[in-house]
Amino acid sequence: MSVPIRDDDLRSGRAISEAEWKRLRQESLTGLPAGLDPGNPDVLLPYQRRLLETTATNEVTILPKSRRTGVTWAAGADAVLSSAAARGAGGMDSLYIGYNLDMAREFIDVCGMWAKAFSQAASDVGEFLFDDVNEADPTDTRRIQAFRIAFASGFEIVALSSRPRSLRGKQGYVIVDEAAFHDDLEGLLKAAFALLIWGGKVLVISSHNGESNPFNKLCQQVWAGAKPYAIFQVDFDDALQDGLYHRVCLRTGETWSPEGEAAWRAKIIAIYGDGADEELFCIPSEGTGAWLLPAVIEACMRRDIPVLRWEMPANFAYKPEADREAMARTWCESIVGPHLSRLDPRSPSFFGQDFGRVSDLSVIWPVQIVASLYRETPFVVELRNIPFAQQKQILFWIVDHLPRFSGGALDAGGNGAAQAEYAAQKYGEHVIAQVKFSIEWYRENMPKLKETLEARGMALPADTYTLEDFKLIKMIDGIARVPRTRTTEKGEGAAEGKTKRRHGDAAIAGALAHFASLMPVVSYAYTPAYGITEPERYGRGLERTDGHAGRFVADLGIDPASGRSLW
Template sequence: MSAHVDPNTLVLEEDWIKFRREKMQELPEEFSGKSLPDVLLQHQKELLQATSAYNLVVTDKSRRVGATWGVGADAVLTAGLARSEGGMDVLYLGYNLDMAREFIDTCGMWAKAFAPACSEVQEFMFTEQGDKGEEKAIKAFRITFASGFEIVALSSKPRSLRGRQGYVILDEFAFHDDAEELLKAAMALLIWGGKVLVISTHNGVDNPFNQLIEDIRAGKRPGKVVRVTFDDALNYGLYQRVCLKTGKEWSPEGEAAWRAGIYKTYGAGADEELRCIPSQSSGSYLPRTLITARMKKHIPVIRWKSPPGFVDWPADLRKSEIEDICAEKLKPLLDDLNPLWRSGFGQDFGRSGDLSVIHPFQVRPDLSLATPFVLELRDVPFESQKEIVFYIRSRLPRFFHAALDATGNGAFLAEACRQKFGASFVSEIKLSSSWYILNMPKLKAGFEDDKFELPFDDDILADYRGIAMVKGIAKVPDDARTMGADGFPRHGDAAIAGALAVFASEQDGGEIGIGTTGEQRESSKIAEQYTGDLGELVPRADLADFMRM
């Protein structure tokens, strides 16, 4: 049957099916003659860049943003290459037959566009083992290539992967019946050089998909998370592509109206379906029992509130008072630090309303963090806080990094430390959803793995208990307030300082006196990673490695 259908000719049902399949396997005319980077939107490029650099990639995405469509190009390029160039079989597992067929049709389209020698899409019966050991035949789809490799769309059952090897794509993973076992089966393919890509929208905070993302962000699993919300995709040009496909004229007003309509359609489900926020995400992030298990009675909390009118004291008197406080309260603790362990600190800044909390740490040989003390300052002037921080830094053995809250007024102290210590030793952190989503899982992992410790203190317990899931992101809610034992309000300040300490402990700043100059290294421009959208954190490798056109 030709690509053109004569309206006067009787068309049999099976002929029409074949015709429609052929049309689905053609690259849209608007992309004819264009290279792969021109065809893919930015989030699709970033996903392919991640799969080139990591053996395990997970993408939590909005509905219908074209992630699977873009991955079809990756599948064809992978299966079309020779083994010596990194080619391998591609094994796709959706949770129903329609998804499998749609993916294979997409791959067929890419295969024709790239023009590698390949077969037509084939339907075949795949034999797998049943629950009781019996053999059973199920429908599957495949495309074979001259390279000797193939793309196969398999059943969603974990046993479908037994005896197989290659690049596994688990689509809408959160909705598979046995997601945990499926992931275990897929991970086995990594042993012999395979790759695993997990694609899904969210299906609840306790779903194995969300747990996998948390594990990667916490550093418990090697891998990469690529996040793309509906608004991310719009920003990258999704609606322009829709207009191109439907023949509509694009305009900002038209896009805004279309976006509003999509959100209205999803209603209460928009957070999970479009914004990548798992449902049922409320309540405290860290259980009380987990926090108290990491509290040690020997760790002191030093609290100091400046005397009334202290900000107006003459400068020499203020300086003398700070020197006395440091010598009396901090010097004995700092002198007692292990001189062989690397040191650093995190600070959450506050001036009048909130506390300033400084959380020093030392890295033990087993990479756990020792907390020598926690310092809380209330209503302490900017300059005096700077003097205290400089005093602590100067007495930390093998100092290598500090992470300071540079949000709002904290920018003053963070910048002063950068200028004093050297840019490679300081991270100026603008606290944001982007920062929390990447770093709070690492704080939680520190508690779970017994790599982090706190003073045994009720106010600090309340601060850490105040971390909650807010629209899928672990943070201290803006309106979360507790009353401290001193009668003054708190806003999770110690918890933020602890999270900044964990962040600082993972940075690669050098040590003062070990041949460093204080000049900023390219690898230490850490704060810049957190000034933009999440998508900017994904490595942007050269797509030319993918293109075999």
């Protein structure tokens, strides 16, 4: 098995210069390298180009993928460009690790094709043998078969054993293929990351192999921000959107059509059957369990955090507007107001709101980032059967009293869209996130919340229903989210069998508050180093009736009504 390289390439014995390396890499991203099919204007599909763009700027890249999308094929191009380059252009050895011999052969064949296409001087593909010594028993010496391509740059592409010790003494760009199927992925990655110390790179590619697999755990950690690696996902539909079926038609000689693509998609999904979610759509199996252990949730709970609940009968919505406004204002001042003393006037404030009108609750969850990045929850507000106008009134009253208000996130789906838009209009579209829940939102943000809760980095109220809401979140198709099932809570009329429905409302509001606290802080008002604290201002009756302007003059120690100094 050899790759035909032109004789003049072999005689030239040249390494790629930095300028030529940049040109070839750009050609691989945008055009057609010499030697490939001239009828194919873009040799790499968009997601394959994104792979090369990501590895070029990140030390570690994680890529969960669908089967047979050509990701490894693109990684071969990356390996050739890395190993054919001179040292001054960033060249290095490429070390490929699959879990069996056939994968190694296939990858070296792909790299040989790229080497020919890029017209680089490379040796014939050959086998070599080396001693793989068991360090625990030096007498146990195994002969491990591996493959390589040598370049005039002095660097090589080498296919290695999947044993962690195969990386000992090596340096370069490590490509771990189908990582979820390696026997000791954690040990392998530990050995691979050691190469980063001297300027190496690591690419981890895989389809999923169960929710509890180390590869899925690694993905969750990266999405949570616990690992400083780059990550992006390519599922079957992502690949189709970027032209995968067009490429299949080019290969098979068929004519592309939307109907043909739809039929082909359905056929492939039918072939995989029950395994399609995991094999094609990057959803690890065994994903129906609890998201967080109850002990983790309870460890974050504190008895001094109140849940402030307000519920009104259905006919309240048809009371005169002045009466409704007065009752809502009185409730805010008498019930919510005293708890504002829990807020630190020096710390930035955020909030999240999960909106509900009839079937579900509206939950407003304020949070402050205090010392050591701890997310302090001063109180939580739950509103049931409260009219739209009064929900808006209550939210604005609370936000106007939050010291150093820096951002909020609202459920912008369904009935919540209007409330989210009103908030963005009042406080700014860069300060308010209007969240439309999606699989991508849950995938990116729920691992971050879990990471915070497991580290006891956010306070939760010690409340039975809040606990049940957080327990309701399940791993569904590999993603933490609230299932369609609703729970019930017993109200004051429980003796008559009266129940009230919940749908994880408090947990979603808490997740939105956590999401808001990660948003970039936008500074929009003057905060004095000295002056009356928020509780003192509230105690003197200096309610901010004019929004930000009222806050500004109150912070300066000026009575908004009279304009006189308060000192």
